[in-house]
Amino acid sequence: MPETHITAVTKKLNMEPTRKGFGRGLKKAGELDKNVVACCADLTDSTQISMFKEAFPDRFIEIGVAEQNLVTVGAGLAAMGKIPFVSSYAAFSPGRNWEQIRTTICLNDRPVKIIGSHAGLYTGADGATHQMLEDIALMRALPNMVVLAPCDSIEAEKMTLAMAKDSRPNYMRLAREATPVLTTEETPFEIGKAYVFDKGKDVTIIATGTMTYQALVAAEQLYKDGIDAEVIHCGTIKPLDGDTIVKSLKKTGAVVTVEEAQINGGLGGAVAELLGEECPSPLVRMGMKDEFGESGKPDELLEHFGLTAKHIRLAVHTVLDKKK
Amino acid sequence: MADSYSTEELELIAVKIREDIITMLEEAGSGHSAGPLGLTDIFTALYFGVLKHDPKNPDWEKRDILLLSNGHTVPVRYATMANAGYFERSELKTLRKFKSRLQGHPERLKLPGMETTSGPLGCGLSQACGMSLGMRMNDEHHRWVYVVMGDGELNEGNVWEAAMLASKYRLSNIIGIIDRNNIQIDGPTESVMPLEDLKAKWEAFGWHVIEIDGNNIDAVIDACAMAKAVVEKPVMIIAHTVPGKGVDFMEYDFHWHGMPPNEEQAKVALKELRTLQGKIESEID
Numbered sequence: 001m002p003e004t005h006i007t008a009v010t011k012k013l014n015m016e017p018t019r020k021g022f023g024r025g026l027k028k029a030g031e032l033d034k035n036v037v038a039c040c041a042d043l044t045d046s047t048q049i050s051m052f053k054e055a056f057p058d059r060f061i062e063i064g065v066a067e068q069n070l071v072t073v074g075a076g077l078a079a080m081g082k083i084p085f086v087s088s089y090a091a092f093s094p095g096r097n098w099e100q101i102r103t104t105i106c107l108n109d110r111p112v113k114i115i116g117s118h119a120g121l122y123t124g125a126d127g128a129t130h131q132m133l134e135d136i137a138l139m140r141a142l143p144n145m146v147v148l149a150p151c152d153s154i155e156a157e158k159m160t161l162a163m164a165k166d167s168r169p170n171y172m173r174l175a176r177e178a179t180p181v182l183t184t185e186e187t188p189f190e191i192g193k194a195y196v197f198d199k200g201k202d203v204t205i206i207a208t209g210t211m212t213y214q215a216l217v218a219a220e221q222l223y224k225d226g227i228d229a230e231v232i233h234c235g236t237i238k239p240l241d242g243d244t245i246v247k248s249l250k251k252t253g254a255v256v257t258v259e260e261a262q263i264n265g266g267l268g269g270a271v272a273e274l275l276g277e278e279c280p281s282p283l284v285r286m287g288m289k290d291e292f293g294e295s296g297k298p299d300e301l302l303e304h305f306g307l308t309a310k311h312i313r314l315a316v317h318t319v320l321d322k323k324k
Numbered sequence: 325m326a327d328s329y330s331t332e333e334l335e336l337i338a339v340k341i342r343e344d345i346i347t348m349l350e351e352a353g354s355g356h357s358a359g360p361l362g363l364t365d366i367f368t369a370l371y372f373g374v375l376k377h378d379p380k381n382p383d384w385e386k387r388d389i390l391l392l393s394n395g396h397t398v399p400v401r402y403a404t405m406a407n408a409g410y411f412e413r414s415e416l417k418t419l420r421k422f423k424s425r426l427q428g429h430p431e432r433l434k435l436p437g438m439e440t441t442s443g444p445l446g447c448g449l450s451q452a453c454g455m456s457l458g459m460r461m462n463d464e465h466h467r468w469v470y471v472v473m474g475d476g477e478l479n480e481g482n483v484w485e486a487a488m489l490a491s492k493y494r495l496s497n498i499i500g501i502i503d504r505n506n507i508q509i510d511g512p513t514e515s516v517m518p519l520e521d522l523k524a525k526w527e528a529f530g531w532h533v534i535e536i537d538g539n540n541i542d543a544v545i546d547a548c549a550m551a552k553a554v555v556e557k558p559v560m561i562i563a564h565t566v567p568g569k570g571v572d573f574m575e576y577d578f579h580w581h582g583m584p585p586n587e588e589q590a591k592v593a594l595k596e597l598r599t600l601q602g603k604i605e606s607e608i609d
Contacts, residue, residue: 037461061457061493069450069485076454079389079440080462084454099444100482104451108432108441 015178018210019117021153022174023048025160026085030056036164037077039063039086041070047087047117047174067093071100071112078110083164090116090132090173098138105169106144112170113163114139119149119173120260121293121301122210131293132173137265139171140238146191147238148172149209149259152181155235158189166191175260177298179210194241196248200230203316203323204248204255208234208267211258211286211307218312229316240270246279254282254323256315260307263287282322284315329372334541336604337407338368342570343597344403344416350590352420355428358567358580359474360400362505362539366563367404369544370470379409382437388467389439389455393448394474394503395429396582401438402426410437446480448473449500453486456495468552471500476508479517484529490558491530498558499551500531503538505567507578526560538563572596 030036030052039061044050053060061077063070067088074084086093093116094101105112116135123131139147146168150156156174163170170191188195197212198219207215212233219229230248234241249255255275257268268285275281286307293301302308329337341364349355371377376388392401399419406413411425418424425435429443440451452469459467477483490498502522510516519525526533532554536543544563551559567581568574571593574585585593 037458059461061489063489064485066485066489068446068482069453069489072447072450072482072486073454073457073489075440075447076451076456077458078454079451080455080458082458082461100447103441103444104447 013180013182016153016181017175017178018150018153018156019048019174019176021150021156022115022160022172023051025157026052027055028157029161029164030059033083033164035081035083037061037082037084039070039073039077039084041065041067041088041093043088043117046089047115049085049087067097068100071097071114072104074112075104075108075110078112083111083113085113085115087115087117089130090119090135091130094135094138094171095132102142106142109144110169111167114169114171115174116171117174118176120175120209121305121307122175122177122179122260122298124177124298124301125295127295128292133261133288133293134265135171135173136237136259136261136267137269140265140270144169145238146170146236148191148236150174150235151209151212151233152179152183154181154183154185155187155189159235162189162191173209175210180213182213182216189235192236192239192241194232194234194236194244196230196244197233198229198231200228201251202228203320204230204232204252205258205312205316206232206234206245206255206267206271207258208237209260211260214307214309215258215312217309218316221309221313222316225313227316227320234267237267237270240274242274242278245271245274249275249279249281254319256284256286256312256319258307258312259287261287263289282319284319286312286315331542332604332608334368334372336601336608337372338364338541339570339597339601339604341368341400341403341407343594343601344406344413345399346571346585346590346593346597348399348403348416348419349584350587351417353584354420355399355584356396356582357574357584358507358578359394359397359503359505361571361574362565362567362569363397363400363472363503364569365539365541366472366501366503366544366565367400369541369548371404371408373541373545374548375470376468379405379437382410386467389452389469391439391448391452391469391471392430392442393471394445394477395442397474397503398430401430405437445474445477446482449483449490450486452498453489453493453495456490456498457493459497467497469498471498473500473502474508475502475504475506475513475519476516478502478519487526487529487531494556495558496555499548500558500560502560502562503565504562505565507567507581509581511578522562530557532557532559533562534559535562536564538565539569570597570600
C-alpha cells in the first residue's frame with residue numbers, strides 16, 4: 001500500500017508510462033514461462049512489446065497492420081497451449097476486432113491477453129481517432145473477459161505477470177504518456193480486487209487507471225476542506241470487486257467515479273449498476289460524457305474535459321449536497 | 325486411416341452422410357442445405373481418408389486439426405463425425421434444438437472434436453496460422469492443420485490478412501480447402517463480389533494452389549497427399565463443388581443456400597439418395 005494519500009502529493013513522484021511497466025512485466029513473464037508468446041500489429045516499440053521480442057525472438061510474431069488477424073492468430077496460439085499477449089493501440093484492438101474477440105476468444109474460451117495501448121486522453125496530441133475511450137464498455141460487455149486498467153507502471157508490470165497466470169481472456173488498457181508512479185513493489189495486486197488506497201469516512205471516490213492519481217490528490221485537498229474521502233483504486237474493472245465497494249458505500253453513503261473513458265458502460269456504468277442493485281447511493285460519474293476527445297497535451301485535455309483533482313474535489317462537494 | 329476404404333465404400337459413406345444431412349435439416353426446420361451437401365465428399369475424404377484422428381479420443385494430442393471456418397455448413401461435419409463414430413447418429417436429430425450439443429453454428433465447448441467455435445466468417449485461416457506457429461514453437465512435427473472455407477467467405481478481409489501471414493512465416497503444414505461452389509446468400513459469387521482469378525490471387529499471396537473436382541473423393545484425398553509434399557509454402561486446394569450435390573432439385577440453386585427442406589421435399593431428396601445408395605451397395609456386393 002502507499003503510505004497514505006500524502007505520498008501522492010508531498011513527494012516528487014517519478015513519471016513513467018504504464019506501457020513501460022507492461023514491457024518489463026512481459027519480459028519477466030516470458031522468463032518464468034516458456035509458453036508466454038507475443039504478437040504485435042506493427043507497433044512493437046509503441047506498445048513496449050519490443051523488450052520481449054529482443055529477449056525471445058522465436059516466441060514473437062510480427063502480424064503487420066492487421067488487428068483482426070492479431071487476435072485470431074492469438075486464439076490459435078492459445079489452442080496449442082501458448083499464453084499469447086497481443087498488442088496494438090486500443091482504438092484498433094479491441095476497437096476494430098471486437099467480433100473476432102467475442103467469437104474466437106471469449107465464446108471459444110481461449111485465454112488470449114489483449115493489450116490496448118494509447119487508451120484514454122493521455123494519448124494526447126494524436127487526437128480523437130487514437131484516444132480510445134470506449135474500450136472499457138466494449139470489453140465489459142463480453143462474457144468471460146477480464147478488464148484491467150493499471151494506475152501506474154509498477155502496477156502494469158504486476159498485472160502483466162498476473163495475466164500470464166490467469167486462465168481467462170484478459171484485456172489491459174495502457175496509457176501513452178508518462179503518468180505519476182504512486183505505488184511501490186510492495187503494493188498488493190490481485191486480479192478481481194479493488195484496493196482502498198486512502199481510508200476515509202465521508203465520501204467514496206472510485207477511480208481506475210491513471211485517474212487514481214488525480215483522486216488521491218483530490219482527497220488531500222478535500223481533507224483541507226474538512227472532508228475525509230476514501231479512495232478506492234479499481235485496477236480490475238471486471239469482475240468488479242463489489243464487496244469492497246459496497247462496504248465502503250455503507251460507511252460513506254456517497255460516491256464519485258473517475259475514469260479516462262466513456263462513463264456509459266465504463267467504470268461509472270459498472271459502479272452505477274452495482275450500487276443500483278446493492279446499495280443505492282448518491283453518485284456522480286466523471287469521465288467522458290458521450291463525447292470524443294481532441295488533440296492537445298494531456299494536462300490541457302484533462303482540464304478541458306474536467307478530469308483533474310480540482311474537478312474531482314468539486315464533484316465530491318456536489319455528491320455530498322445530494323446526500324443531504 | 326488412409327487407404328483402408330475403397331472408392332465405392334467411400335461413396336457409400338458419402339451418400340449415407342447426405343441422407344443424414346437431409347433428415348437432420350428437415351427435423352431442425354432451419355439451417356443451410358446447399359453447402360453441406362456440396363461439401364459432403366470433402367468431409368468424407370477428410371474423416372475417412374486423410375485426417376490423423378481418433379473418434380474415441382477427440383483430444384488425442386497428436387491428432388491433425390480440422391477447422392471449419394464457414395460454420396454455417398456444420399451439419400455436414402456433425403453428420404460425418406457421427407458416421408465416423410464420434411457420437412451416435414441418433415443425436416443428429418437434436419440439431420439446432422435447445423440443450424443440444426449440435427448448435428446451429430459449431431461451438432467447441434459443446435462438442436468434443438469441434439476444434440473451434442465458428443460462424444462469423446473469415447476467422448478460420450488465421451486461427452490455423454496461430455495453431456501452426458504454436459506447433460512450430462512446441463517442436464511438434466507431422467501434425468497438419470486443415471481449414472475448410474467457403475468461397476463467399478473470401479470477401480472477408482481477415483482471410484487475406486491470414487493469407488499474408490501464412491506465406492510470410494512459411495506455414496507449410498496448413499492445408500486450406502476452399503469450397504468453390506460459386507454461390508453465396510445474395511446470389512452467384514461473381515455478381516455479389518467477383519473472386520476470379522482466384523487461383524492467381526492465392527498464388528500472388530505466396531501459396532501453392534491445387535485445383536480439383538471437390539465432389540470426387542479420391543481427388544480430395546490425392547490433393548491432400550500432394551499438399552503435404554509441398555515444402556516452405558502453405559497450400560490452398562480450390563475444390564470445385566456443386567451446391568446441393570446429390571439432390572437434383574437443389575443442385576446449383578442458390579435459394580437453397582440458407583434453407584432446409586420441408587417434409588415433402590425431404591421425402592423426394594431421400595428417395596433419390598436411397599436409390600443411389602442401393603446402386604452403390606449392389607456394386608460393392
